[in-house]
Amino acid sequence: MKKGYYGQWGGAFIPEVLQATFETLNKVYESARADASFWQEYVDLMGNYSCRPTPLTYAENLTRHLGGAKIYIKREDLNHTGAHKANNVMGQGLLVRRMGKKRVIAETGAGQHGVATATMAARFGFACTIYMGEEDVARQRPNVFWMEKLGATVVPVTDGSRTLKDAMNEAFRDWVTSMDDTHYVIGTVCGPHPFPEMVAWFQSIIGIEARKQILAQHGRMPDRVYACVGGGSNAMGIFQGFLDEPEVELIGVEAGGQGIGTGKHASRMVEGSGASAGVAQGYKTKFLQSAEGQMCDTHSIAAGLDYVGISPILADLGEKGRVRFAAATDSEVIEALSLTMRTEGLIPAMESTHAFVQAIKEAPTMAKDQAIIINMSGRGDKDIFTIAHAFDDPSWKAFIVKRADEYR
Numbered sequence: 001m002k003k004g005y006y007g008q009w010g011g012a013f014i015p016e017v018l019q020a021t022f023e024t025l026n027k028v029y030e031s032a033r034a035d036a037s038f039w040q041e042y043v044d045l046m047g048n049y050s051c052r053p054t055p056l057t058y059a060e061n062l063t064r065h066l067g068g069a070k071i072y073i074k075r076e077d078l079n080h081t082g083a084h085k086a087n088n089v090m091g092q093g094l095l096v097r098r099m100g101k102k103r104v105i106a107e108t109g110a111g112q113h114g115v116a117t118a119t120m121a122a123r124f125g126f127a128c129t130i131y132m133g134e135e136d137v138a139r140q141r142p143n144v145f146w147m148e149k150l151g152a153t154v155v156p157v158t159d160g161s162r163t164l165k166d167a168m169n170e171a172f173r174d175w176v177t178s179m180d181d182t183h184y185v186i187g188t189v190c191g192p193h194p195f196p197e198m199v200a201w202f203q204s205i206i207g208i209e210a211r212k213q214i215l216a217q218h219g220r221m222p223d224r225v226y227a228c229v230g231g232g233s234n235a236m237g238i239f240q241g242f243l244d245e246p247e248v249e250l251i252g253v254e255a256g257g258q259g260i261g262t263g264k265h266a267s268r269m270v271e272g273s274g275a276s277a278g279v280a281q282g283y284k285t286k287f288l289q290s291a292e293g294q295m296c297d298t299h300s301i302a303a304g305l306d307y308v309g310i311s312p313i314l315a316d317l318g319e320k321g322r323v324r325f326a327a328a329t330d331s332e333v334i335e336a337l338s339l340t341m342r343t344e345g346l347i348p349a350m351e352s353t354h355a356f357v358q359a360i361k362e363a364p365t366m367a368k369d370q371a372i373i374i375n376m377s378g379r380g381d382k383d384i385f386t387i388a389h390a391f392d393d394p395s396w397k398a399f400i401v402k403r404a405d406e407y408r
């Protein structure tokens with residue numbers, strides 16, 4: 001198989017001027033991957049800076065409530081900046097240092113990857129520019145605030161629909177003129193080779209830990225592993241711990257939005273999602289696009305799942321039947337979030353809650369001696385505006401109005 005391809009998916013469709021930059025990146029990445037001391041340096045960094053290894057929590061109350069399989073939760077919410085994104089950005093930070101570059105750029109939609117990248121840049125002493133659609137800058141003010149305070153320059157992108165895909169195009173435009181001293185920190189297992197493979201490698205730390213932890217706590221492999229899928233990095237991270245165990249079923253849960261039938265969703269892999277093969281943003285995968293190849297507007301209550309493409313690695317694993325895909329709707333997410341908060345005292349991010357929805361549906365149909373793992377990719381504190389709105393909480397509204405008045 002050609003390098004960087006997963007079945008028919010993947011590749012590196014990049015402009016001529018970036019060829020040499022990608023050659024350097026490939027070389028540095030391959031040499032780091034072959035060097036056991038690099039991985040050890042990465043593990044030490046994540047241990048000192050980001051709370052790794054994250055725990056695997058047995059959800060005793062939720063298990064009892066549902067009355068089926070034992071439920072274990074992998075706690076990526078306990079990472080610094082509140083999600084698995086730290087694994088990827090800190091890993092790429094170490095590579096940037098190896099390459100001797102001094103500046104990083106990134107695209108961000110919801111702003112979580114932007115905050116993580118700005119954090120990494122502050123820690124490593126890199127200059128940092130974050131591209132963000134103008135629409136998202138307006139919607140995600142708290143994250144923009146933190147990026148700027150962390151020392152990053154946030155550039156609002158006014159092209160197209162002024163969201164994530166436009167920010168990604170702008171970041172590529174920057175890179176074409178700045179590649180000598182700049183690295184583009186792609187936020188998920190998408191984009192041109194080597195990004196999908198490289199980001200999956202950094203995220204594999206989740207699966208490596210989870211595999212050891214479930215063996216120690218449950219005595220054998222889990223029966224099923226659930227993860228939400230935006231671009232696919234937290235899912236690939238945990239799945240890699242179990243890919244070579246054929247009896248472990250792997251389930252990716254996409255954003256069903258208001259329902260697959262409504263067209264207002266961000267699901268690319270479930271039956272009827274309407275996604276089709278295409279080449280964009282440097283790689284080939286299944287995109288939500290029109291017949292003319294125009295990217296569609298996607299919808300999800302979870303901003304981090306709101307993306308038109310999917311990892312080429314997951315497109316292939318789905319096609320081969322190794323990963324089963326499901327979709328969770330916005331209203332199912334709110335319900336599962338409520339249940340998880342009340343039974344376990346955990347507040348999963350809206351994104352992560354998609355995985356909980358499917359697990360909560362399936363656990364009661366399984367035997368009591370079976371076990372499942374849910375990857376809790378991040379914490380929900382960041383979602384307080386959305387969650388409070390969804391619960392239609394009157395005292396929250398009064399609070400917001402009062403704060404607004406103070407600034408008038």
Ligand SMILES: *Cc1c(COP(=O)(O)O)cnc(C)c1O
Pocket residue numbers: 083084085112113187188189228229230231232233234235304305349351352377378379
């Ligand atoms: C960004 C994000 C996601 C989606 O990204 P993947 O690459 O699919 O993992 C999921 N969960 C959280 C908490 C996120 O911040």
